[in-house]
Amino acid sequence: MNQDAIFQTLLRTMQSAYSTNTEMMGFAPFPNDIIRQDVIPYHCNCSAYFQSDIRLISKNYSELQNAISTASKLVHWRETYKGSDIGNYFMDRFGCYCILGENAPFSSDVLRLFMVYMPSGLYYPWHHHPAEEMYMVVSGGAIFKQSDCPDKLLSEGEVAFHASNQPHAMETTEDPVLCLVAWRDNFQTPPVLTPNTKFSVR
Ligand SMILES: [Fe+2]
Numbered sequence: 480m481n482q483d484a485i486f487q488t489l490l491r492t493m494q495s496a497y498s499t500n501t502e503m504m505g506f507a508p509f510p511n512d513i514i515r516q517d518v519i520p521y522h523c524n525c526s527a528y529f530q531s532d533i534r535l536i537s538k539n540y541s542e543l544q545n546a547i548s549t550a551s552k553l554v555h556w557r558e559t560y561k562g563s564d565i566g567n568y569f570m571d572r573f574g575c576y577c578i579l580g581e582n583a584p585f586s587s588d589v590l591r592l593f594m595v596y597m598p599s600g601l602y603y604p605w606h607h608h609p610a611e612e613m614y615m616v617v618s619g620g621a622i623f624k625q626s627d628c629p630d631k632l633l634s635e636g637e638v639a640f641h642a643s644n645q646p647h648a649m650e651t652t653e654d655p656v657l658c659l660v661a662w663r664d665n666f667q668t669p670p671v672l673t674p675n676t677k678f679s680v681r
Contacts, residue, residue, distance in 0.1 A: 482553055486515070486584040489550045492543040493578060493592065496617065496659065502638040506613040507663045510579070510587040518584045521555040525574040529596045535655050537618035538635060544618050544657060547594050555582040557593075563672055565604065572601050580666070591662035596655070597621065603649040605673040609665035612641040619656040624648040646673040 480488070490513070497503050530551060537544045554576040561570065574596035577583035591610070594617075597603060605624075614623065620634035625647040633639060641647045643665065649656075 480549070483515075485546075485550050485553060489546040489578060490585060492540075492546040493659065496540050496543045496615070497592075497661075500615055500636065500638070502640075503613060503615055503659075503661060506611075506638075506640065506661055507590050510590045512587050512589060513579065514586050515584065516586050518553070518555055518582060520553055521582075523556050523558055524571040525596070526551060526556045526576075528572055528598060529574040532596075532598055532655050534599065535596075535618045535657050537657070540617045540635065543659070547617070547657065550578075550584070551576065551594075554578075554584065557582075559670060560672065565672065569601065569603070572598050573603060580662075589663070591666045593660040593662070595658045595660050597649065597651045598655045599651050599653055601651050605646045605648045606670045607644045607646045607673050608662075608670040609643050609668045610662040611643050611664055613661045614639045614641075615659045615661075617657045617659055619651070619654040621654075621656040621658075622650045622652070624650070 494509055498509050535544060557575045557577065559575060575593055577593050579585045579587050579590060579592035615638045616633050616635050618635055620632060623631045623633055623639040625641060625645055631639065
């Protein structure tokens with residue numbers, strides 16, 4: 480497959496998974512203003528970590544997982560927390576690239592879409608951002624934490640909603656997790672670690 484075919488497969492499988500999830504569609508309809516754009520590849524340690532994780536297995540979204548994996552060699556991996564106190568252990572393992580948005584193969588004026596990956600046994604400390612957010616688990620599972628709510632263990636097909644600037648965190652135990660993440664409104668401001676929380680990075 481050439482690069483364009485790889486990205487079109489990514490878009491098609493992502494749209495299929497998104498559009499068949501009632502909660503994602505309730506969060507925001509799948510955009511109809513999507514434009515293909517050039518992306519300058521950028522890799523970091525986390526991309527290799529994701530590509531070598533054989534424990535990610537999806538029952539219902541295997542096509543999307545495969546498409547995310549294939550496209551992962553051609554995309555711009557993000558280092559969202561570079562320069563923060565989060566530490567190299569987390570930076571080397573937490574994976575994220577944008578599929579719809581800036582430095583991504585596709586753009587839209589109304590929505591951002593990302594892939595987020597965490598291997599087993601990783602803690603993603605408390606953070607927040609102005610954009611409203613919905614996570615959908617594509618494969619594996621994780622404990623989702625948000626302020627003023629009980630922790631939730633989510634697995635494939637389940638979602639977590641984070642309100643604007645609501646602190647949230649995430650932890651994997653035995654399984655890794657791969658998620659599709661949607662942002663709406665105020666998506667120009669990147670996430671920041673939430674001050675005055677205990678950063679139990681392991
Ligand atoms: Fe978030």
